[in-house]
Amino acid sequence: MSYNIRRLRFFVDDVYGSLQENQTVAEQFFLSEDDHELEEMMCMMVPYAHYSSFWGVARDELATKAVHTQEKEYLRLSWTGGITPLTSSTFIRAGYAHLTKGSFLSDLPIVGPALSMLFQERVIESLVVRNGKIVFRDLGYNWRLGVH
Template identity: 50%
Template sequence: MSYSGRKLKYFVEDSDGWLRRNQQVAEQFVMAEDDRETKEMLSLLAPRAHFASFWGVVRGLPAAVALQAQEREHLRITWTSGLQPLTSRTFARNGYVHVLDRERMSFIPVLGPWLSSFFQRPVQELLVVREGRVVFRGMGYVWDIGKH
């Protein structure tokens, strides 16, 4: 008997029965992020966030708000895939990020966004959901071993 790798990647072991519930929570989190509803994201960031500037260091919720504002000002993320379950508690989605820099070509009228699209990098976001709550969010570049 033979198996197709493409078909097998959609089968995720759900031994504890949490896959469907956790997937709904992860999808709600992603939709809230895409709709700019920031309450849950800020609650995730607040306990560990710190933000440093010339004027000093801030921790907690004000730091989380500052980090999110910096991210929105300097990054544009386009998601190319929906959430894919890796385990019953871990979900991933893929996309592209490109850095917006005010001094560079992305702010040239008409041609700027098109020219800057050549400098996009693939990213992957991972979400870990436990007991109906997102407990970890990680985002990073997708590294290609053959190129780096």
């Protein structure tokens, strides 16, 4: 029997039957994160959750709020698709990040913000859910191998 890799990636091993519940939690977390509702985000995370971004790694509520504030101030994130489950507790989504502040291009007067939109980077956000709470969140570049 032969398998198609493209079809296999849609099958997720759900041994404990928690995929649907965890996916609902992940969707709610992503929605609250996109709307910048910090209190709702904090309620969905365990107190020691690993929250990482371009500005560092946070392990408590106050540091997580600081990292999220940096993201909100310097990045404009746009997501290209929905949530993709990798396992029954791990989820990812892909999109683009546009630096709105802090880069040479975006700091140019008048034309800077418009020019910086042309240089968006691919990003990927991953999330791990355990027992209905977020324990790990990471936002980073989506590195692809170059073909030369």
